Structures are given as structure tokens and as C-alpha cells.
Amino acid sequence: MPRWFNTAGPCNPADHYMLPALRRLPEVQQLFDERSYFVLHAPRQVGKTTALRSLAAQLTASGRYAALHFSCEEGEVAGDDFAEAQRTLLSRIRRSAELYLPPELRPPPFPDAPDLQLLGEALSVWARACPRPLVLFFDEIDALRGQSLLSVLRQLRAGYHDRPGGFPSSVILCGLRDVRDYKIASGSQGHLGTSSPFNIKVESLTLRNFTRDEVAELYQQHTDDTGQRFLPETVDRAFYWTQGQPWLVNALARQMVQQLVPDRTQDLTAAHVDAAKEILLKRQDTHLDSLAERLREPRVRRILEPMLAGRALGDIPQDDLRFVQDLGLVRLGSTGGVEMANPLYREVILRVLSNTAFASLPPMQSAPPWLRADGRLDMERLMEAFLAFWRQHGQPLLGTAPYHEIAPHLVLMAFLHRVANGGGTLEREYAIGTGRMDLCLRHGPDTLAMELKVWRDEEKDPLDEGLAQLDRYLAGLGLDTGWLVVFDRRSGQPPIAERTVATHAQTPAGRRVSVVRA
Structure with missing residues (x-):
């Protein structure tokens, strides 16, 4: 029976390529002891879930525990009906x-109990009857x-002191967030804000992503089964886009082995990774x-909007930052700064945010004016079309953007997506505190690099800083030309139609660029 790469539900070794689930939880055995x-x-x-199921099976198989x-999840529909939620949970x-579990470790009939004690009484009866400590x-x-x-x-806290003979020896709560962020009111924004009433916890663990070598190890399993090779450059590119995020x-x-390259005699390359990435972005x-x-959640927007604009986060509540980290959207970089969790999420986020502007674009009345007869990009015509x-x-579309601070960026990206959809890709880079966003439009053999800057009230003209930043960006891409787009968001400016112009300038290293003031 062939195995496959799993993207739906827990993994099992009989069906799926997978790494040892417990490798990323080396510290748990002592906690059970x-x-x-x-x-x-x-x-x-x-x-x-894969790790927890494997861990439970391993603990039970050891003969020391009934895990x-x-x-x-089924208890969610009960809402505030705590009796119904407990009955659902016990079922x-x-x-x-x-x-x-083998028959001798299964729970006996659960006793009748008051609504406030249904779960606690059931677990107490089971712990007393079970020949092994419960986990x-x-x-x-x-x-x-x-x-x-x-x-x-x-109820878990109340029974804690009766363990292991009269209550489960160990309890592990697993979810998207740490216990302090569990919602305490249906449909509200209330959160525990503290580990109480579960202040008996001794650790809050998390699962790390795969390393680059673990990505190679996972992909090697497919090679061992089928003979189809992932080249080293392929592993590197996959790790770049994902930073080891398992899904x-x-x-x-x-996508690579089932859709793009089903021929098992053909090697998989970095270009196949990029093509698979585009499929994922379009399918979502x-x-x-x-x-x-x-x-659109306020706690998420307060972190992401300044990040995308290249601005400092400012006085952001620590709980908000921790919440967005728990969601897996951002991470702390090696230097301690906040950055997007991986480049692929960065692409997803900006593509989603620009979707409304993209859907609001006027329909094309003719063939794209920026394409030459041979299908190559005509940069001059592209500039004319954008202006x-x-x-x-520009003015009406700014109102469609969900993040006001980067509305011009999103509208520009919506325009560029139309260009890219004719056979290209659009890549983005941004970082906190840089005051910029970089865009790279690739269309066949043609590449256009752009630096986006915003001119705000009480700030100086960002032209010189933008030219220096664009210089470095172009050097990294091996390009001699590019665009610097300056969005003037100062108050009291003329309408966009009157102030949008394009001129030419040189970077400090002598690269010739087009400067768009919009």
C-alpha cells in the first residue's frame, strides 16, 4: 500500500510519510513520572493530535499507565450548558x-452526580478502578x-490533590492557545488572563517546527518508496517558504508529487516548489x-498592520503579541524582533488583504497593454498603465482595503496581481521598523523590483531613504533598474488624479529608477 503526504487530520505511519511524533516533545516523560x-x-x-495519539499509545504500551x-470539540455546541458539555465529554x-484501551483499563459505568460534578466524579471512579495510573x-x-x-x-483542579489513586495521575490540556487565553464567555472577548482556575499546571509546552534536515528526512521517505528524488535545492526552497511548518x-x-510531477522518474526541483506554492496560494x-x-480580529490587526507598513509596533499589549504568536502567524526572530512566521504566510496574508481591491478592479476592455507581441513585459507601457x-x-479603491495604514500598498498589489495572473508571480518582503515594503514582480524572464514608501505628516520626504533602500534591494536581485513608489498620505494634498506623476532618478550606486509619486 503506497504512502502519501498527509494534509488532513492526524498522521499514521501505515499511510503517511511522517517523522517520529515525540521527537519534538523530549521533555514530557519526566512530567508523567x-x-x-x-x-x-x-x-x-x-x-x-498526531503527537498526543502517539504518546498515549506509547504510554499505555509501556505497561505503566492507562493513557x-x-x-x-463535540462539547463546543453546548455553550454555557455545562451539564450537557460534561455529558458530551464523558460520552x-x-x-x-x-x-x-484494552478492556481492563476502560472506565466502569459512570455514576450519577450533581451537574457541577459530573466529570470529576466519573474520573474519580475510573481512577480508583483502573489498575494503572490514568493519563x-x-x-x-x-x-x-x-x-x-x-x-x-x-473540577480538574478540585481532583488534583487526590491523584493518582483517586484521580488521573496526569492531565494534559491541548489547544491552540495557552490556558490563560481560553475564552471565558460565549461570544465575548473575555479571557482568563491567568492560569487560574488551572493554576495547578507546571508547564506550558509547545511543538516546534521541522528543521531543514527533518524536511529532507521526510521527503527522503518518498524517495525511498518511489525512487523520485527531491534535489537538495528543492529541500532548501521548501524550507525557505515554510520554515518547517509541518502542514x-x-x-x-x-502538490509536487501528485499534481505537478506524477512521473516518478523525474526529479523535483526548486522551480516545482515555487509552482506548488502558487497553487496553494490560489486554492487557499x-x-x-x-x-x-x-x-480582521482586532488583536491580530494591531500586530500585523504596523508590521506590514514597516513601522514599529509601539505600545502593543503583551497578550496581543502572545495571541498572534500562538496562532502561528508571527514569531520572534533570532535577534528578538517580531517577524512573519514564514514567507508563505506572508504571501497569504497580503494576498487575502488585497482580494477586495482586486475584486473591485474595473474589467479589462482589451488585451493587457503591458505585454509585447512576444509575451514579454514592456516596462514603459506597464508604467503608463499603472499611472x-x-x-x-486609486482614490475609490483605497476605501476597499481592510487595513487603512497600508491601503495604497494593497491597491497597488491588486493591480500587480492582474499583471502576474497573466503568467507571473508577485513576491513581497517587509520588516518592522524599516518603513518600507519590497515587491518583486516576475513574469517569464522579466523581473521588476519595487520599493514602496509612505510620506506621512510631520515626516521628511522619504525619497533619499527610499533610493538607498531600493539600491540594496536591486543589488540583492542583480538588477540595474526598478521602481520607487512614494505614497503621499499627508493631509491637505490635492486629489490623487492631480498629484500622481512619474520621474527618473538615480540610486547612490548609479542605478536608474523610476520614481512614482502617488
Whole structure:
């Protein structure tokens, strides 16, 4: 039976290429030996459920514990009905035990108990009857809301002191966020803000991404099974786009081997990785779509909007930053600064944010004027087309952008997406505190690099700084020409149609560039 790269649900070694799930949790064995209660939180699609299921099976197989993994997700619909949520949870526990535990370790009939104690009494009876210490993994715990969540946490804390003979020896809460960020009211923005009422936890663990060598190890499994090789450059490129995010690593490989290069005699190259990346961006599968849904949340916007504009974060609540990190959208870089979690997420975010502007573009009335007869880009015509577009449509389209601070960037990218959709790609780079965004339009053999700057009130003209930054960007790409686009967002300026002009300038190193003031 052939194996495949998995992008849906937990992995199992019989069906999927996978790495040892517990390699990324080397510290957990001691926590079980110490009868600890702890939290495991990580973004979606990084292998939490796969790791927990493997860990539960391993602990039970050791003969020392009765370990069970189960999901709390079914309890979400109960809302604040904590009695119904507990009954749903206990039903899920029993079904999972029947599937994954031998008969002698399964729970006895759960006793009748007051609504506030249904879960606690059931776990107490099971712990007393079980011949081994119980270890329970509450996966998707943050699916529970309001009073249902508080009731579960309080009962776990209440039974903690009776372990291991009268209550589970170890309990692991697993979810997207740390326990302090669990919502405490249905439909509200309230959060625990503290580990109480689960202040018995001793650790908050997370799962790291794959290393570059682990990506190579995963891809080598496909080579061993089929003979189809991932060249070293392919692994490097996949790691660049994903930074080892497990779902993305698998998703790129799946597109390459199933859609782009099904011929197992053909090697996979870095160009295939880029093509697979474009497929993922256009399809926006469930994982990427769920990230996109987060972009309008105020806590996310407060972090991402200044990042995308190249501005300093300012006085951002630490909880907001931690929340966006827990979502997996950003990470702390090697120098301590905040950066996007990986280049592919960077592409997804800006493409999603510019979607409304793209959908609002006027329809093309004829063939693209920026293409020559041989299909190559005509840079002069492209400039003329952009200036005409910006003068006519820039002002109304700015109102369609969901992030006001980078509205001009998003409208420009919507225009460039139209160009790229004719057979090219658009790549973006940005960094906190640089005050810029870099764009690279690739169309066949043609490459156009752009530096975007914003001129705000009480700031000096960013022309000189922009030319120096564009100089470095062009040097890195091996180009002699490019565009510097300066969006004038100072108050009291004439309408966009009147002030949009293009001139020529030279960078400090003598590169000739077009300067667009828009």
C-alpha cells in the first residue's frame, strides 16, 4: 500500500510519510513520572493530535499507565450548558476508551452526580478502578466556552490533590492557545488572563517546527518508496517558504508529487516548489483559509498592520503579541524582533488583504497593454498603465482595503496581481521598523523590483531613504533598474488624479529608477 503526504487530520505511519511524533516533545516523560498537569499549545496543523495519539499509545504500551487521548470539540455546541458539555465529554471519553484501551483499563459505568460534578466524579471512579495510573489528554480543550470550560477546569483542579489513586495521575490540556487565553464567555472577548482556575499546571509546552534536515528526512521517505528524488535545492526552497511548518511542508510536497510531477522518474526541483506554492496560494485550502479569517480580529490587526507598513509596533499589549504568536502567524526572530512566521504566510496574508481591491478592479476592455507581441513585459507601457489606473481608480479603491495604514500598498498589489495572473508571480518582503515594503514582480524572464514608501505628516520626504533602500534591494536581485513608489498620505494634498506623476532618478550606486509619486 503506497504512502502519501498527509494534509488532513492526524498522521499514521501505515499511510503517511511522517517523522517520529515525540521527537519534538523530549521533555514530557519526566512530567508523567512527576504526575504533572500541564498544557500543550501550538498553532493548528503542526502535529499536536498526531503527537498526543502517539504518546498515549506509547504510554499505555509501556505497561505503566492507562493513557487516553480524546477531543473536546463535540462539547463546543453546548455553550454555557455545562451539564450537557460534561455529558458530551464523558460520552467521547467512553467511545475513545473502547477504541484505544484494552478492556481492563476502560472506565466502569459512570455514576450519577450533581451537574457541577459530573466529570470529576466519573474520573474519580475510573481512577480508583483502573489498575494503572490514568493519563488523560484533553485535545481541543479551547473548543469549550464560558461556564462549560470553567466547570471542567475547576473540577480538574478540585481532583488534583487526590491523584493518582483517586484521580488521573496526569492531565494534559491541548489547544491552540495557552490556558490563560481560553475564552471565558460565549461570544465575548473575555479571557482568563491567568492560569487560574488551572493554576495547578507546571508547564506550558509547545511543538516546534521541522528543521531543514527533518524536511529532507521526510521527503527522503518518498524517495525511498518511489525512487523520485527531491534535489537538495528543492529541500532548501521548501524550507525557505515554510520554515518547517509541518502542514505547509506536506502540502508543498503533495502538490509536487501528485499534481505537478506524477512521473516518478523525474526529479523535483526548486522551480516545482515555487509552482506548488502558487497553487496553494490560489486554492487557499482549509488551513490557509482559517488563518485568513483571523486577519480582521482586532488583536491580530494591531500586530500585523504596523508590521506590514514597516513601522514599529509601539505600545502593543503583551497578550496581543502572545495571541498572534500562538496562532502561528508571527514569531520572534533570532535577534528578538517580531517577524512573519514564514514567507508563505506572508504571501497569504497580503494576498487575502488585497482580494477586495482586486475584486473591485474595473474589467479589462482589451488585451493587457503591458505585454509585447512576444509575451514579454514592456516596462514603459506597464508604467503608463499603472499611472492611468492609479489616477482614475486609486482614490475609490483605497476605501476597499481592510487595513487603512497600508491601503495604497494593497491597491497597488491588486493591480500587480492582474499583471502576474497573466503568467507571473508577485513576491513581497517587509520588516518592522524599516518603513518600507519590497515587491518583486516576475513574469517569464522579466523581473521588476519595487520599493514602496509612505510620506506621512510631520515626516521628511522619504525619497533619499527610499533610493538607498531600493539600491540594496536591486543589488540583492542583480538588477540595474526598478521602481520607487512614494505614497503621499499627508493631509491637505490635492486629489490623487492631480498629484500622481512619474520621474527618473538615480540610486547612490548609479542605478536608474523610476520614481512614482502617488
